[in-house]
Amino acid sequence: MMGGRVTRCLAVLSALLLPLTACASIPEESDPVAVREADERNSTAEVTPPPDNLDPLALVRRFVDSASPASNHEAARMHLAEAQAKQWLPTPGLLIVDNVDTIPAQQSGPLPDGVQMVTLQADKVGRLLPDSSFVPDVGEYEANVRVERQRDGKWRITTPPPEMVVSKNAFSSVYRSVPIYFLDHDSTGVVPDVRYVASQPASTLPRRVIDLLTAGPSDGLRSALHTAIPPGVRPRTNTSEATGDGALEVNLSKLGDVSDDSRWLIAAQVVFTLQKVSNARVRLQEEGMPLLSSAQDLRPTDLTKFEIDNVPRQDLGGLAVIDERLRRLDSSADPVPGPAGSGEYQVFRAGQSPDGRKIAAVTRRSPDEVALRVGPYGEALAELGPVGSFMSKPTWRGSSEVWTVVGGRDVIRARSSAGGWSVERVDSQQFTEGRPITDLRLSRDGTRVAAVIDGRLVIGAVSDQDGAVVLQRPIALPAPQNAQILGLEWRDKESLAVITDSNSSPVYEVSVDGFLWKAYTSANLGQPMKTVTVGPGPTVIVADRSNIWSSRDPNDVWSLLEPRIGSSSVPFFPG
Structure with missing residues (x-):
């Protein structure tokens, strides 16, 4: 060009x-x-x-x-x-x-x-x-x-x-990117909505960030994210360091009749939003009075229970599908208990719930059909209704809901309740526009979806509407050099890891909005790339034509994954 x-x-x-x-x-x-x-x-x-x-x-x-x-x-x-x-x-x-x-x-x-x-x-x-x-x-x-x-x-x-x-x-x-924090789909924790703001003047930076927070989610995520901040609430005074003790004061206008639980959620939204622009303690006020009765100055470490992490738990380890059996991804490579590990089921790909207690597996039902099975880890997995010639790797939304794509067209979700598992189609017409999906992954906070559609990386919002779910606001993130996307996984809250058909840049870290594409080194890797997953750290794990490799940073040299499980194996982590 x-x-x-x-x-x-x-x-x-x-x-x-x-x-x-x-x-x-x-x-x-x-x-x-x-x-x-x-x-x-x-x-x-x-x-x-x-x-x-x-x-x-x-x-x-x-x-x-x-x-x-x-x-x-x-x-x-x-x-x-x-x-x-x-x-x-x-x-x-x-x-x-x-x-x-x-x-x-x-x-x-x-x-x-x-x-x-x-x-x-x-x-x-x-x-x-x-x-x-x-x-x-x-x-x-x-x-x-x-x-x-x-x-x-x-x-x-x-x-x-x-x-x-x-x-x-x-x-x-x-400009610099700043995550503005809102509430997830069930309003239990905070998740980022990335914005770009001028770095200077630095003195007004905290106030400008709080202005974005009180204005609400961005248009692309307005249907997926929530906020505990009532409409019309704005900073009452300039967001600035308090005289004498260095705390950053955020003085909001009157909130109205807001519960203590909502006040804590507001505190989490404010404190996590300010963490990228100030190291100071945050002093939260409403019309000059303390926002919380039991706390005044807060840091992110005081509010960790509200933070929804987007990388797997360190203590759960990983699993892998090896020779159509489910095995532990550790030095033992032992089969998991139950039929998924014994070979009774012919497993093609699988996913583990974020808490590690449940397994969803795509298994062979007949020579031309696969089915979705779901159940407790180490026990029999119930076969659910949908069947097809292809199903994507299961992806979890919380620990009681799992999604997959059947036949490259129909996005389905299975939900657990007291009466067992039920299956329903997800309204994805706006998201896919009828094009084939080869991979689909939900963010661990359940508010975003990332998919490979016709070889392109597409990000969208997961909108809950009267008990149903709609995939909305699709945005294609064009890859450098028109590379075709082969697979993806969420790397963390603000980025993804993708594999491509490019020889020079087979693996990328991609910001969730597509502004940054950072190539991992291509040394040691050989096409075709087969699969990608992300473990704690975050550690990106990919399978190429001959081996499975791991890397913690785009600048690192790829290392052979231990234990060696073969490039046809499919490793995965909870989520």
Whole structure:
């Protein structure tokens, strides 16, 4: 793609013979570091104007590097002519681009003296929405920008793009990702909703993060997440360090009639939300009075019972399907008790509930059919209703609900109650749009779903509606180099591990919104990649054509998994 742009650039330069700087691209990308509302657009920050000698091409490139929202995008406005700087009203949000080029625009006729048209070309990366969440957006971007020489001899933009366009490098240097914590599907614990907020000014950062919290979940997760904070509640005063003792005061407006349990949930939401932007103790207040009767200053360690972890429990270990039997994933590799380990069932793939007490297994029912069996660990597993030629690896939502995909089309969930197990279809039409699903995994907090659909990674919200469940708000996360996704697993609360068909980057860590794709080393690995799972640590475990490997970090060298269980085996951990 870049080669084509450079060729077009040189051709236009040769034809027009304009005395402009040759095409240039933004330097290679760097990863962002998050925060956003005491309104950062009206905050003050020192801004450096463009150098006096910038030519039109360089001016437009510098304009795209002006990502700071401070003082109503003052950094970007300084690249505009005086009248346009006063009138410019970019649409809400940001368009984030990469591989930026600026070239002289082709013209049908001559331009007036002191006027030049510049074509801005780039590859779209995604959009920062008005709610400060990121969504991917792919394709080429192109806009023509009019640049005019001012009376003082400086070039300035007179027709900027209608939306705020920012290079990925600039965005990454100005914004940082911050998890804003809301309640899970049954409102028992807190889970993150990732947003991006300008890092500066640092003094207003805690207040801007709390503004996002009190405004509620992002649009993409509004149907899946809940909040204990009543509508209309806002910070009563600025979120700042208390005089003398260094605690961070969060003083909320009147909550109304709120139970003690809800107050503790509010405390958990606030304290976990602030943990990425401040190390201080959090002092929670309502209209200047203590929010909680039994506690005043809190840290995340005081509220761990509300945190829903998204990695397997360290004490449960893992299991593996080896030669169609279920075995322990430890040095003994002993079969699990009961028919799943004895060989009575021909097991293809399986999943263990988060508490370790239940097993769901896809087993052979006939030469052409598999069925779902569920039951207590180490005991007989009841065969449930659905059958098909294929079923995906079972994935648990809590310890009494398990999901799988039948025939690549129908998402089903089996639920345990006093009367036994019942099976129902999940409304996934909006999520899949009729395309085949080859892998599906629920986040351990039960609010998100990740799937491989037609070779693409798709993330969505799990919405509970009157006892039924609907998969909504699907967002495809485009893989680098158009790689095909082969399998996935949740790595932690904010990222996934995926395997691909790429030889150069067979394994990635992917942020839950798709902004970051970090490749694991390809050393030791060989295609085809067969399966991926995540253990405590988190440790990513993959099977390739010949072995099963493990790694704790994308920069680590892959190590052979111990015990050696063979690449045709299917390891898995609770969840």
